[in-house]
Amino acid sequence: MSVNPKPIKKPFISIIIPCYNVAKYIFKGLESISNQSYSSWECIVVNDGSTDNTETEIEKWTKKDKRFQLISQVNKGVSAARNAGLKQAKGDCIYFFDPDDLIVQDCLENLIELFHDNIDVVIGKNAEVYGQTTEINKVFEHGITPLKELKKTNFIELTLFHPILVVCWNNLYNAKFIFSNNLTFKEGIVHEDELWVFETLYLAKNIIFNSDVTYYYNVGNKYSITKNYSFNNLKCYITVLDEIFNNYYLKENKQNKLIIGTYILKLQITITAGFFRFIKKNKKLTYKDEGAMLIKNHLNACYISEYINLNPAKSNQFNIFIRYGGANPEAAFKLIRNTNKKNILKFFETSYLKYTYRNKLT
Missing domain, CATH: 1.20.120 (Four Helix Bundle (Hemerythrin (Met), subunit A))
Structure with a gap:
């Protein structure tokens, strides 16, 4: 008698997007999420007290795809917005995205292929673009051998010899790693990624780098924190x-x-x-x-x-x-x-x- 094998459960990804006055960008950003070849995800979009039409643009997606969820709050800053998303996340993995950027169609699929239960962070490769486009100005190379799981490594020491881009986005985090270590973003500050990256690298036991560009980082947004x-x-x-x-x-x-x-x-x-x-x-x-x-x-x-x-x-x-x-x-x-x-x-x-x-x- 033949037995039908039990389907392997795909890891569920929670995508968290903080939004403040990004009506100009949010549709294309969410469209790049919607077009992902990997479909087992939820997208938690946090409107952090926007004064433009950001929330209206988000609702266009929540009405046509139940995987998109909207959280609205008074303006508290990007750290509080990401923390609000973390509180609602149900995924096996956490992925952060900024709404003025784009991701490639197989971004989540590319990263999830490197994930397993003992991996704490899968670090994705990023490309710089000017504007919300896919025309690459330069690629941020890892400087570390990709596709090789790193264990028993002091990752803070590793960054001294092989600098790592200090950003939270385009990394796939094991939700158990995040929540068991009570990791959150420090609220009330900008440049919060500097602290988040240090803390995650300090606590992580297993990390792996991907080999392909999966994220288009828009340096052309004149209203971004780094420009002001x-x-x-x-x-x-x-x-x-x-x-x-x-x-x-x-x-x-x-x-x-x-x-x-x-x-x-x-x-x-x-x-x-x-x-x-x-x-x-x-x-x-x-x-x-x-x-x-x-x-x-x-x-x-x-x-x-x-x-x-x-x-x-x-x-x-x-x-x-x-x-x-x-x-x-x-x-x-x-x-x-x-x-x-x-x-x-x-x-x-x-x-x-x-x-x-x-x-x-x-």
Whole structure:
């Protein structure tokens, strides 16, 4: 007597989309979800207090496809919107998507093929596009061998040698991993992905990278947070650094403290350099002194003195920043910027800065 085999249950994916004033983009974004070759999903679209026609555009999809669900809330920010979606998610996997982007037709199928019950995160490959299109400007290569499951790996250390794009979208997260670790997005800040990515990599045991582009990241939205830098952006970056320092660095053993300290130090330099470059290009802004003091206070409160030797050039940057950053972060930025430059003016500026701050170090 023949027995019909029991069909294998497809993993169910919860797609979470935070929306604020994206009426211009949301139809095409949801259309790329609707067209997925993999059909076992729900899409939770959170309208975060939009003042345009975003909700009307979302309702066009909820009325014709029950897999789309609408949550409406007063404006609380992208972190709160994603957290609201997480509370409603029923999937075996969680996938985040931003409504001004697009995904390829086999995106979910591509990622789910790499998923199994012990995988914590499947990291997808992204491409940069200008506008909501599929015309690729550049591909963000992983830098890590794809299609190979990584186990027994310190993923924070891995990022020191093989940088990983700091975004939550286009990654397929095991829902058990998310909920068993009580992972949520920190509310009330922007650049929340910086903290989310650190925490997920810190906690993950098994990760795998896909090999094909599955996501089109739109850098042409002039209203996006990354296009509108303000003093609040700097405050939020500092908040992320404080969280990593206080909640992870201080509690670790010597070796892991060295790894996390190097991670923090790299991020401190990146944030400091980004702030002073932005100020230099926008000289009419009034918060340079306030921002410099905020960075200085953080560097003295969250002092990192030891690091992993990544390469000679990076070690030189670290040494300069450790020595001068707490006294004057702008001076530290300029000294790092001047490194290996033979311009005579840069030479004299470097000499002056070192002489000025050598007796003022904290």
